[in-house]
Amino acid sequence: MAYEASPEAYLRQLADQVVSIVSKTERAHLWRGNAGSDIDIRPAVKLANAALSARGLPRQLFYDYTKEPEYLQGRAGNHYLCFSRSEQNEEQALELLQAGEIVAVVFHQLGDFAKHAAYRQRLPESWHGFAVHNGDASDIRIPGLFDPPRPSDGRGYVIGLRLKGSYRQREAAIRTGFSVEVKP
DSSP: OOTTTOHHHHHHHHHHHHHHHHHHHOSOOEEOSOSSOOOOOHHHHHHHHHHHHHTTOOOOEEEEEESOGGGGSSOOTTEEEEEEOOTTOHHHHHHHHHTTOEEEEEEEOSSSOOGGGGGGSOOOSEETTEEEEETTSOSOOOBTTTBOOOOTTSOOEEEEEEOOSOHHHHHHHHHHTSSEEOOO
16 A cells, blocks of 8 residues: 555554564564655554554564654654754754754765775764764664664764765765765
8 A cells, every 4th residue: 555545544554564463473573664765654653552562562663764853753762763864954953963863964985985885985983073873884773772872961973874876876965965075
C-alpha cells in the first residue's frame, strides 16, 4: 500500500507488520521505517508499542533520519531520530544541536575522492563547536547503544558522514552546499 494513497492505512499496516514479526520471533529487533523516504512514522511506532505491550511482547527499538524538525517532537522513548543537515536547514541543525539532538552532517575534502576513495576523506573533530563522531561506521543512531551517549552538558553531537558518490554526484553536493568542506 502506498503512503500517498492512504497515510493512516499505511501506518496501521506498518505497525501490524512489526507486531506480526515480533509475535513470531518473540524478541527485540531494530527497525528503520524510512530507508528511502521521510514519512512521519511516529503514529506507527505508537500503534506498534501499544499492541506489543498489550500482548506482553518485547519492546522494540526504532531509528531513522529526518529533515523535518517537527518529527523530533512527540516521539516515543524507543524511537530515535537523527536530524539531517542540508544546505537549506543549517540554522535549524545548529539549534537542534544546542537543544541536545543528534544531527547528521555530510563532509567532504576537495580532491579525487569519488566512489570507494570517499573513505579516505577525513572527518573534522568538531563542527561549530559540537563533537563529530564517525557515522560511516554504523547506520544505527541510538545513543549509548551504537552511538556515544549524549554529552553530560545536554548539548547534542554531530554524526559525520563522508560524501560518497560519483564525480557528478559529489560535484552537485559540493556546489549546492549540501556537503560541508573539511579544510586540510
